[in-house]
Amino acid sequence: MEGSVAYENDLHLKATELRLGLPGTDEREEHAVSNVRNNKRPLQEGGANGKSDSQNETAPPAKAQIVGWPPIRSYRKNNFQSKKNESEGPGIYVKVSMDGAPYLRKIDLKVYTGYRELLQALENMFKFTIGEYSEREGYKGSDYAPTYEDKDGDWMLVGDVPWEMFITSCKRLRIMKGSEARGLGCGV
C-alpha cells in the first residue's frame, strides 16, 4: 500500500537515474511485495555479493517494496505519511485564479515566509495592486481582494489567521475583482 504510493512518487526520478545495466532492466523493481527471498544471498564470496548488489542497485524506491521494512509501527508510519504531505514534503502548491484572467497559475506557499511576501508575489504575477489590509475593512483602496478556499470549503479573506494556520488550511486562492471584492470588505 504505502510502498506502491511511494514508488509512484519516485517514478519521475527513475527516468533520470544513472544505473549499471541495460535500459529496460530493473532488478528489484517487479518483485512481488512479499517475495523477498531473492534478496538473500548465499554469501560464499564473503561480502562481495552484498556490495555488488548495492552497486547495481541505486534505486532507493525498491526498499519501499519490502513489506514491513523499515520496522516501524504502522500507526507511526500512517501518522507520519499524512503529516509529511501536509507540512513538509516538496512544497504546498495551490492554484491561483484571478477573475478575468484566461488561465490559472500555481504557487508554492512554502516559499513565502508571510502574507507580505505572498501578496507581493501575487501582485507581480497578475500585474495588479492589492490594497491595504486591515482587520476591520479587509483590503481597501483597490478593486481586488485576495481570498482562499479553506479545508471546510469556505471562501475566506486572506490575512485573518496566523500564517502557519493559513498555509495548512489553504486549498486554493482566488483574487476577486470588482463589486464582489468590495463586498467582502464591508462588515457582513
Added chain:
Amino acid sequence: MFWGNRKTLKMNYFPDEVLEHVFDFISSHKDRNSVSLVCKSWYKIERYSRQRVFIGNCYSISPERLIARFPGLKSLTLKGMPHFADFNLVPHDWGGFVYPWIKALAKSRIGLEELRLKRMVVSDESLELLSKSFLNFKSLVLVSCEGFTTDGLAAIAANCRFLRELDLQENEVDDHRGHWLSSFPESCTSLVSLNFACLKGEINLGAIERLVARSPNLKSLRLNRAVPFDTLQKLLMQAPQLVDLGTGNFVHDPSSEAYNKLKSAIQRCKSIRSLSGFLEVAPHCMSAIYPICANLTFLNLSYAPGLHGNDLTKLIQHCRKLQRLWILDCIGDKGLGVVASTCKELQELRVFPSDLIGAGNAAVTEEGLVHISAGCPKLNSLLYFCQQMTNAALITVAKNCPNFIRFRLCILDPQKPDPVTNQALDEGFGAIVQSCKGLKRLSLSGLLTDQVFLYIGMYAEQLEMLSIAFAGDSDKGMLYVLNGCKKLRKLEIRDCPFGNEALLEDVGKYETMRSLWMSSCEVTLGGCKTLAEKMPSLSVEIINEIEQMEFSLDDMQKVEKMYLYRTLVGHRKDAPEFVWIL
C-alpha cells in the same frame, strides 16, 4: 525421627497470614512465579494473595484457568498478536480477541480494577461489557490495539465511576466524533491519567476543559491534534499540578496574546517532567516551553514534523536532566552531538526515521551514535534508525556503554555492510554482546553472517528477545542462538536462510520460550509438521497470506509464515481460515 519433626515444624510454623504478608513484598511476576513452585502450601498462599497477573501470550492459557487459580485478581495484563504484527506482517483478523476474557471475568466474582492490553482486538462490545461489570474498575491501558471506536470509549467514560486512568497509546481507533468526552459524568472527579493522543477526530473542547477543571488529581494529560493552542493554555491554567503533558496542536503566532497566556500558564506548571505531542508545530513555537525544559526527564518529539536540526538542538540545550529522549533523525549527527554534551543523565534514546520511502535521506549515521555513547555513559536502552553503521563505531559504543539492556539498531538499507571496510557487521555486534553483560533485548540489521550468531550464542547470556532480518548464511546461525542463549524467550526471524535442520535440532527448547516467529525462511511444511507432532505442548501456526484455494499439501513446500508458542490449553478455537494449526 526427631529431625523429621523439627523440619516439618519449621515449614509450617508460620501461619498463612504471615506468609501472605511476606509475599506482599514480592511484586515481580518472576519472583511470584518462583515462590509458587516451592511447595504446595506456598502455592496455595501465593495464589490467593496474587493481585497482578501478566500473560505475555493470550493463547498460552485460558481465562477460566486464570480465574480458577487467582481469585483475588485485580490487575491483568494481556498481549495478543506477535510483535511483527506491528510491521504489517500478520494479517488482520489473525486473532487476539479480548472479548472472551472480559466475558469470563465478568461472569466470575473477580473484582477487576485494571486491564492493560497490547496488540489485541478490542471491540466496542468488550469495552461496554467491561465498563458495566466491575464496580471498582480504575485503569484501562490500550497499546497498539484495534477494533474499537469512540463509542466504546464513551461507555468506559460513562460507566466506570471511579476511573483513574484511560491511556490510549498508538491505537487505530475509528473516530465517530461522538461526544465521548462528554460521557464522563459531572460526578467523575477521580481521573489521574488521560491520554487520547491517538484519536484522529474532533473533540468537544468545552467538555475537556470542564473535565480537567474537575479533576484535581490529574497528573498525566495527553491531547490529540484537534486540541488547539488556546485550549491548551486554558487546560494548563486548570491543571498546574501536571507531571506529564502531551500537547496537541502547537501552532501559534508568537506575537499573539494566546502565546503570552500560554507562556505564563506553562511557567506555573512546575511539576512537568515529561513532555510529548507537538502533533502540529512550527519551529518558532518551541520557545514557549523553554521555561519547563530544565526539569524534564522525558521528551518525545518523535511525532513533531517540521522541526529541524537547529530548532531541536536549541530546545535540547535547555534539557539538562533528560533521561529519555525520543526524536526524529532530522536532528542529525551534529544534533546528537549536542544531546551528548547536554544530557548527561540520558538512559534511553530512540531515533526514528523521518524518511519512510527510503529515498536515502536518513540524517543520522554511526557518528551520531558514537557521540552519544561518548557523552552519555548511563545509556542503557537504544532504538536507532540510521543510514549506515560501521564495526569500528559499534566497538566504540560497546566500550563506552557497557550497560545496555536494550539495543535495537536498524540500518534502513537491509544487508548494508560496513561502508568503510565493506565487511559484515559481525564484529561490531559481537562487541556489543560481549561488553553488555546485562543485554536482554537485541535487534540486528545490516550485512550479517553466521559469525554474529556465534558471538550471540557465546556471550548474550541474559538475552531474552532477539529480532533478526535478512541475516545469516546457514542453519548454523540459528543453532548458535538456540543452543547458546539459555534465557531466550522470544525469537523472531524474517528473510533468513534458516531451515528445518535448525528448527528441529532441539524441539524441547521451544517449551522454555514464549514464542518463535519465522517468515520467508527455509522451513518447510514437512518440518513444521514434524515439530508439531513431536511437541504437543506447542501450537504451531501456519499463516497463509493469500487465499490459496488449492493450498498445496506438499511437505516440501516452504512455509511463508510460521508462528509457534507454548500453551497449556491446546489449539485455539478462534483461528481464522487463513491460519492452519498443525
